[in-house]
Amino acid sequence: MRVIPLTGGPVELRGALDVDTTSTGVMPRRLPAWTREQYQDPSVEGVSVMPSGVRLVFRTDARELELEVLTFTGQLDTDPEPRPTGVLELLVDGTLVERRQTPVGHVMRMTGPGGVQRLIPGEPGTVRFTGLPAGMKDVELWLPQQTPTELVALRADGEVLPPRADGRRRWVHHGSSISHCLEADGPTGTWPAVAAALGGVEVVNLSLAGNALLDPYVARTIRDLPADLISLKVGINIVSLAVFRLRTFGPAVHGFLDTIRDGHPDTPLLVVSPVSCPALEQTPGPTKLSPDGKIVATGDPAEVAMGALTLEVVRDELARIVRARQARDANLHYLDGRDMLGPDETEDLADGLHPNAPAYRRMGKRFAAHAFADEGPFR
Template sequence: MREVRLLGGPVEFRGALDLEDRADGVMPRRLPAWTREQYQDPSVYGATLLPSGVRLVFRTDSTEIEFDVLTSTGQLDTDPRPRPTGMLELLVDGAPAGRRQAPVGNVMRMAGPGAPQRIVPGEPGTVRFAGLPAGMKHVELWLPQQTPTELVALRANGEVLAPDPDGRRRWVHHGSSLSHCIEADGPTGTWPVVAATIGGVEVINLSQAGNALLDPYVARTIRDMPADLISLKTGINIVSLAAFRLRTFGPAVHGFLDTIREGHPDTPLVVVSPVSCPAVEETPGPTAVDRDGQITALGAPADVADGALSLAVVRAELARIVKARQADDPRLHYLDGRELLGPGETDDLTDGLHPTAAAYRRMGERFAAYAFAGDGPFR
């Protein structure tokens, strides 16, 4: 087994816009380094480290490959086990070739959600894939979408070369945790990856769990990066955090779209409204988690008349904005998120908000049927 350089070598990180060179290894991030100066909330930085859609790509004639990885996962003091680290998935020439549980590394202990963390340092673990087909092949290692994962080392028993250029169209997507898909059964089970696989495109998932708030630095990131297809799924975090009123929400949407259009004036762009979430369909946020672990709204329906946002209001406003802009922007499209997961499927919401792994796959299949169809916006 020969060690292969992770930086400055043949391996390519796709789905990451920044690579932090740390003492132990390479930590991929899904937003550029310059964005760190534009937010203070540590949850934003943490979300960028959760590598949804991030993969290592290379060509090799190896039949055995080893990866040393250092994960960082959380653990409540009341729980004897760390949170699940998720799966590492290997694809060979586009086909599944193995799944391995990501080893536990660093553990962040906390008394409860939002409490200060105490880091228990861990060691890198080794994940091995053997029995791979002989001959030169295209290999992708997909990182667990819910766990920050440093790549410490790569070893192979054959030659490792740079990957061929990806000739597929590039789809850039931004959304909330419902696009980040922490609850998916693996990194290739997130709905954007499911849809991209069906559509035959490469997806870059810039979704930020808990932080899809029309942030200008995200719009500028999308504006400045190559993209053949773009989608924006917005609304649930805005309602859950009561981040906007009706007066400020519309201009923020316009500003986000205006910034993207500065760099991509003619690129197909789909605005997706929230999927069903019973707690905030008619009742505004903010939201909280009750004793049963279910999402509940803290606002009052009467507050809507004064400009508070429910999901019903958000959907109506997004549809209105897109319709108004389409006169000058015919490649702008609107998709009601309930077409991906509707009111009759709320039993598939694990906590009243986040879908099950099976529901995420359905969402991907439905988005693909809409977007990549003969008359779809991504056709």
């Protein structure tokens, strides 16, 4: 088996915007390292190293591949096992041919949600893929979307070459956990990955679970990225965390769009409002978990008249903003998120907020049918 360089060699690390060099290997990041000094909540760091949409891409005539990784997961003291680390998926010539469970590495033990934490150090583990087709082929190794994963070593029993240029457009998407898709059944089962495959484009998924809050550093990141298509799924975190009132929400949306347009004045840009979430449709946040594990809104509906935000208010405001800007921006578009997952499908929200794996796949198909249609915004 040959050891293949993870950086600076033939392998492309797509979907990652930066890498951290660690004592064991490299950790892909979905935000540039410079953004660290601009966010205060450590959860941003945690979700930015969860590699949703990140994959190793190359050509090879190898029949066997090995990827050595060191994962990072959590475990409550009351749980018998660590949280699932997800799966690695192998695509050959664009077809999913094998899925392998990612080994458990470091484990952060917790007394309870938000409780005392202690690290149980782990060791790297190796995932092997055998029986690959003979001859030169295009290979993609997709990392688990929900688990920070250090890349320690890639080995192959044949030649490894850089991927060929295929002319596919680059789609940059930013959203919340509902686009990060921790609950998907695998990294190619997230709705952005499903939609990208159907649309024949390359996706860069900048969705940050719990952190789609119109942060300026995210807008600047998108502004500076090469992009042929851009979409923003906005609203659920803003309502569930109660971070804006109506007075401040509209200008923040305008500012986010203005920053992106500074770098992409004519790129097709699709603004997507929240999917259905019964708890927050007419009641403001913030939210909490009820004893049965369901999301509950704790705000006062009477506050809506004074500027508190609900999903209904956010959808109306996003639609209004897009309509107003379309007079001078013909490449700006709007999609009501309920067209991706509507009020008659809320049984697929296990906690009342996050879709299950089949629902994510439906969302990807519906997004693709809208965005990549002959008259769609990404046509």
